[in-house]
Amino acid sequence: MEKFSRWRDAGTGIQPFLPPVPARQSTSALESLISALSMVIKPVLGLAKLLVAAVVSTVMFIFVDGIGSILTETVTLRRGRSAGAAASSSKKASGKKAMPWGQIIVSNWTSYIDVLYLAFRYDPVFTQIYPDTLTVREVSMWKAMELSGSYPELAPPQGVQTYPLIDFLKDSQQKGKGPIVIFAEGTTSNNRALLKFVPLFRKCQIPETNVDINILAFKYDYQKFCPTFTVGFGRKSQIGHMFRTCAQFYNQLTVRALAAEERPSNSNFSALSGLASTPIGLATGVVESVVDGDALGSVILNLMGQISRLRKTGLGVRDKADFLDFYVQRNSGVSATAATKKSGGVASRASASSAKKRA
Template identity: 30%
Template sequence: MEKFSQFRDRGSGIAPFLPIPSEPLGLQAPLRIFLFCFRLPLFIFVILAYFLVLQWLPIGSLGKKAALWCILGVPSIWWIDLQIDGVKRGSLSRQQQARLPQPGSVIASSFTSPIDAVYLAAIFDPVFTAAYPNTRQVERISLLQAVLRAFAAPCPEPAPGTKLVDVGDLVKKHPNRPVVIFPECTTTNSRGILPLSHALLSVPARTKIFPVSLRYTPVDVVTPLPGTYISFLWTLLSKPTHCIRVRIAECISSSTNSIDAPPALSTRKSTYNTNYLDTLDQEGVDSGITASEKALLDQVGESLARLGRVKRVGLGVKEKEEFVRVWTKNRRIW
């Protein structure tokens, strides 16, 4: 792996784009082969039934959520560990619902696997968007597009002809649904948080932003490399069970930013979530945003890093694009 050392974060040594190796089959080979062969037809059936039929029928939000839970149930994604900042275990029902993402709010979610979008749709029935690194607008996408983007190559810029909208317009247009943004703009192996998209800066003032971290056990269901459909299906369907660990931070409200405010300068020292060497690299990149805007991105990024128990890294979409080019040149992706 020395040839990929240039794609490690300089401060922490984290390589957020390397694939997670699967566990060897060993004595479990007969069981895993049986589970894969048994589940694959069922999985294809429920996927086609939902995306070709059920999502177009007037079955309501509850009916669609039930169908999505069937999709999650086939590979036995059942044991979901949910923790919310400021809420003790077992006391969620006695807490105010304001601690959970509500209609009219924005969910800033980690992005590691196609399961992310399915789980968020099954819980919150949100509006999905695709973010790009240096653009404050987003592209509205469907659930299927959000799933497929987990297998897609990184996109530093929107394709020509892409229709971009402001996050505020989506919030106003869909007051009864939350809006999901994947601010890292591309998938990782869940070992680091990439620099966040400027799309978060277009969230209207006083609109609540909920950082949400999704992590998996076993962790090899992540898709940091594009086009890994077969290996993902094998890992997903051959394991007996999968656990999702969901962490929701306290909401962050964006404040009104002054146009005349000076650009933000990085003065933070090295912490658990931040590498000082990487902040030096980002000073010039972030010179177009104000101090309050940079503080918002930092707050969301640090929340995602704390929830996932990882560190923020200085590698972004362009670095992943170069990593994929080098990786595919040396290896064949299945």
């Protein structure tokens, strides 16, 4: 849409914030009839799946085992090595002694379904990132789901204690908590590209052997309605999105994990190999620059782009806040912060102030 062209990445031409809309296709009379019948069946299907979730008393079950399928695979970026060999190496590496700072999981963020998958698979500690202060705080799984698609908080609300990433990792490790989930983009995208990372890893080195860094990439395959959730305020909006996702006949989530020996926490990892890539449209062997003084974050983003085969953009969390300001105003006539407060969602005063200054 031309009205949203301001948030189209100049380098890739990708718009990473708009909810995906399927392309219009010419259909025959038979296809039109089948489509009409599916419009009757899909709401029933969606309601049935939600009822199953209520019976088993967990939303997680329906998203992991009910509405579609999940494919999890270990990926190696080294030529000549099989996925089986990479998986074997990962299993061996998983048996090593605990790192002094613990374990983190860095992944792209596209939906509340990502949160459910991570909770089901790893039982981790979820975090919320504040770009203005480059700090994080612990949040519950339900809070992480609520934050998906909501207006991003750029600074912590008054009275909320936050910590630099390294301090948070050390404290969590001392308390014996599980792996720490870092959604380094700071907000959700529509799964068509990767957003610029918030520079949380500036004080880390390469390789960073004090922490076990797991790099995951989420990608969705679906029929017409996309499970990604980039715009939505409050539980009512999320429940409506859940229902439409459940109403589809087919959804598949593919999760790709980088092999353990190729992660930047491996002692043999080099910054040069981490920044060298062959993204679409660029020549083989291109070495990319460090972004915002965050060498480790740039490496992780680059590796994530390679295992996900998603392009990297120059857009980030602040661009998402600007986009939501415009998107909500355009579609409802009210500001994004007002829409968030009305729905009971999340929007900090700092975010609203920052948005006004940008306007």
